[in-house]
Amino acid sequence: MALMNCPFCRKRISDRHTKCPECSQSLDQTDDEQAERVIYQQQWKKRRLMQYLQFATVSIFMLGCFSYWIGLNDPNSWQAMLGKILLAIGFVGYAVLRIRKLLSK
Numbered sequence: 572m573a574l575m576n577c578p579f580c581r582k583r584i585s586d587r588h589t590k591c592p593e594c595s596q597s598l599d600q601t602d603d604e605q606a607e608r609v610i611y612q613q614q615w616k617k618r619r620l621m622q623y624l625q626f627a628t629v630s631i632f633m634l635g636c637f638s639y640w641i642g643l644n645d646p647n648s649w650q651a652m653l654g655k656i657l658l659a660i661g662f663v664g665y666a667v668l669r670i671r672k673l674l675s676k
Contacts, residue, residue, distance in 0.1 A: 578606035580613070625668050632661025 573586045580594040589599055596609065639654025 579609045581610075621668065621672065625665065628661050628664035628668060630661075631657050632665065635659075635661055 574583050575586045576582070577584050577591040577594060577596070577598070579591060579596040582591065582593040584591055584593070590597055594609075635654045635657025637654070638650050638657060642648040642651030642654055645651065
């Protein structure tokens with residue numbers, strides 16, 4: 572039993588498998604073009620998810636700015652506290668996503 576990389580998900584699997592246990596793709600009739608297409612689709616989905624997460628973190632940050640601005644009259648109001656929390660969550664979330672993107676290259 573030898574190990575090989577799945578042409579679709581690049582996980583290490585046995586060469587006796589007819590179907591990848593990780594991504595459930597059939598290994599019997601695999602051609603290079605089909606494998607490249609599936610890999611491209613998986614990468615595209617990951618990029619799109621990262622874009623959605625970045626949009627969400629920037630939106631949370633902007634909502635925090637707005638909430639903090641509303642609560643400026645009373646720094647101890649719930650609007651100011653919510654604004655501070657949302658600012659922190661948005662900033663940290665965006666920073667984590669950017670660092671993750673840099674490390675994945």
